[in-house]
Amino acid sequence: MQEGINIFEQDFWSINDAINRLLQGTHAKIVLLIDREGQMITSTGDTSRIDTSSFATLSAADFAATSQLASLIGEREFSTLFHQGEKENLYVSLVANRIILAVIFDNRTTLGLVRVKTRTTVAELEKTFRMLFSKVQQGAVARKEIDADFGRIAEKEIDRLFGG
């Protein structure tokens, strides 16, 4: 069974650092990291303009549908996707097979630059995520914070918000 993704402090900062450098290096507007199941991991840039939760779900769906299309024509995977708009463009790459890196950019930069810089960032992120996944596999993850106490409080909140 594939384990959930657990991200700890140290890894999170190095991930954020990597996507910040990508944002600055490309003059892109927004960079987002999303897991393939559609959950936002982190983002940088002017995210106030978009609904990141919706964006995450739809990109994951987009990637999922596209990778099925790939297998239908005998490709293992399309590792990148590009959607071109009139003003805004979207460049999407797969990281370590489980994470989606999305770059939103306009005509202040070029696809060429985005593509080249993204490739470097993907390689960097792959290293971090592979380490992170192996930590999870080795069971080195401390889940102590999410304990029975957490369960009790959560249950109360569920009753309160969904009508007890």
Next chain:
Amino acid sequence: MALINYASREINSKIVFYGPGLGGKTTNIKYVYAKLNPSIKGRLISLATELDRTLFFDFLPVDLGTIKGFNTRFHLYTVPGQVFYNASRKLILKGVDGIVFVADSQIERFDENLESFDNLQENLKAHNLSLGKVPMVLQYNKRDLPNITSVEELQNILNPRNEYRYFEAVAPQGIGVFETLKEICKQVLKALA
């Protein structure tokens, strides 16, 4: 499986509404959307056909707020129930943390429930999961209609060992909707702890 981010202190879990076409999955999620306080719900996304049948999924994020320092969020999805959309169903199940199986109580839909239940098990297998490993709640929907299978009979066929909690529902009126949702959310968080 759930995404737990210890750095940004977030927990996201995925709950999938499964079941035969026209059983009422989308109606459940739309009712939840209509009733929830705006401050805790995100946008409802429906990828549907012209005729309002689910084509890929419905999606609704629900924010439980901060629990022991963790911003705790549920992502509710429905699958398309129509038989020929199986590829989509399989994709949506990826990373599922909890399942609501919405059964259609109408007598003439009895077989479709069974088929969908089988299909669920098969699709879980494709993700190396099984019913024993993922929390599940049953919802016997459309209890307002005249021609329905008795709860006993539905239980006999879908839940013979009484392993799953079940709720009777009339989704358009909201009967049983939040009861079902509350139960699956609790089970999912319990499984995390």
